[in-house]
Every structure is written in C-alpha cells, then in structure tokens.
Amino acid sequence: xxxVTQTPxxxxxxxxxxxxxxxxxxxxxxxxxxxxQTPGQGLxxxxxxxxxxxxxxxxxxxxxxxxxFSNSRSEMNVSTLELGDSALYLCASSYSRTSGxxxxxxxxxxxxxxxx
Amino acid sequence: KQEVTQIPAALSVxxxxxxxxxxxxxxxxxxxxxxxxxxxxxxxTSLLLIQSSQREQTSGRLNASLDKSSGRSTLYIAASQxxxxxxxxxxxxxxxxxxxxGTGTRLTVIP
Numbered sequence: 606x607x608x609v610t611q612t613p614x615x616x617x618x619x620x621x622x623x624x625x626x627x628x629x630x631x632x633x634x635x636x637x638x639x640x641x642q643t644p645g646q647g648l649x650x651x652x653x654x655x656x657x658x659x660x661x662x663x664x665x666x667x668x669x670x671x672x673x674f675s676n677s678r679s680e681m682n683v684s685t686l687e688l689g690d691s692a693l694y695l696c697a698s699s700y701s702r703t704s705g706x707x708x709x710x711x712x713x714x715x716x717x718x719x720x721x
Numbered sequence: 722k723q724e725v726t727q728i729p730a731a732l733s734v735x736x737x738x739x740x741x742x743x744x745x746x747x748x749x750x751x752x753x754x755x756x757x758x759x760x761x762x763x764x765x766t767s768l769l770l771i772q773s774s775q776r777e778q779t780s781g782r783l784n785a786s787l788d789k790s791s792g793r794s795t796l797y798i799a800a801s802q803x804x805x806x807x808x809x810x811x812x813x814x815x816x817x818x819x820x821x822x823g824t825g826t827r828l829t830v831i832p
Contacts, residue, residue: 648822
C-alpha cells in the first residue's frame with residue numbers, strides 16, 4: 606500500500622497571502638488529521654476530518670481551515686498568512702471509524718511552509 | 722488537557738552505549754502511546770506503538786515500556802549507533818482521535 610502523501614513538499618509565501626496544502630491518505634483510511642510543528646510550540650493538533658466532516662478541532666484561529674473530499678483526500682487552507690505560520694505541516698491518516706480508539710495514525714512527509 | 726513531557730531535552734552518548742529516553746503524561750486514560758523518530762527537516766517515522774493494555778513492545782534494539790498508572794513510558798535503545806542520532810518524540814492518544822506530543826529528546830550518538 607502506498608503511504609500518506611503530501612503536496613507540495615515546500616512552499617514559500619509572503620505575509621498576507623493564502624496557501625492550500627494537500628494530503629492523500631492511505632487507501633481505505635477515512636480519517637485525516639493535520640498537525641503543525643514549530644520550534645517553539647512543537648507538534649500541535651490542528652483538526653481531524655472523517656467522511657468529509659470535521660470531527661475534532663485543535664486550538665487554532667479561524668484562518669486555519671480544512672476540508673475533505675469524498676475520496677478522503679484532504680486540503681488545509683491558511684488565509685492571511687503571518688510570519689508565525691512558518692512551520693512543518695504534517696498530515697496523518699487512520700482507519701478510525703469512531704472519534705477515539707486505539708487505531709494507529711500514519712504520517713506523511715510533511716509540507717514545509719516558509720512565510721516571508 | 723493531556724500534557725506530555727520528555728526528559729532530557731537533549732542527550733549525547735558515545736557509540737555502543739545503552740540509553741533510556743523518558744516520557745511522562747498527565748492523564749492516564751489513554752488508548753495508546755507511540756514513539757516516533759524525526760530526522761532534521763523530515764517527517765515522523767513510527768518506531769513502536771504500545772496499546773493501553775500492553776506493558777511493553779520491542780523492535781530490534783528498541784524496547785518501549787508503558788506504566789499507565791504512573792503516567793510514564795521509557796524508550797530503551799541498546800548498543801547505540803551514529804545512525805540513531807535524531808529527535809525522538811513520544812505521543813499519546815487519549816480522548817478524541819488526535820495525538821498529544823511531547824517536545825522530544827534530541828539524541829546525538831558520537832562515533
């Protein structure tokens with residue numbers, strides 16, 4: 606089985622712009638979660654989508670949004686970019702049918718975003 | 722809210738030494754605990770996953786233990802090698818379907 610893929614791998618944007626990141630989960634996985642990793646805050650949970658619905662959300666401002674398509678692929682959007690949004694954005698997929706449970710999350714390689 | 726702490730933040734050891742990395746968490750109601758490795762600028766590589774009903778897991782030179790009641794896990798690396806140099810992260814899954822990560826231990830194995 607192919608792993609979790611993320612595109613693009615690298616992005617450079619300027620303040621005020623918006624950006625869209627994409628994540629394709631492992632075939633058969635319907636849950637997709639997004640995480641942000643920064644040197645100062647570490648790895649933090651952004652949100653989770655399951656069957657095209659946001660099922661869980663972390664503590665991030667409304668500039669961060671996402672969606673999931675019927676094929677389980679997910680996109681994450683950040684509007685009005687700030688310098689502090691520079692980070693590695695990681696996507697993870699799992700087979701979880703319920704919100705909570707022991708299923709493993711499998712991570713993609715990440716998208717590194719630099720905001721100038 | 723679940724909080725995960727890893728000690729030490731950084732560790733340097735000579736090649737061949739055995740070492741232990743520590744992880745503690747505040748809420749013992751977890752589904753599982755996972756250890757990851759992250760190389761600089763890269764994504765996460767899953768090393769070991771321990772379900773809440775298990776006490777330990779082993780893979781090659783790695784052994785992870787879990788003591789849910791005390792909120793602790795350790796990752797034991799035997800006979801360390803320079804290729805083990807990386808940041809090691811522990812993460813717990815509790816509540817909804819998301820992971821709570823520690824801040825990591827940066828390991829350097831000196832040849």
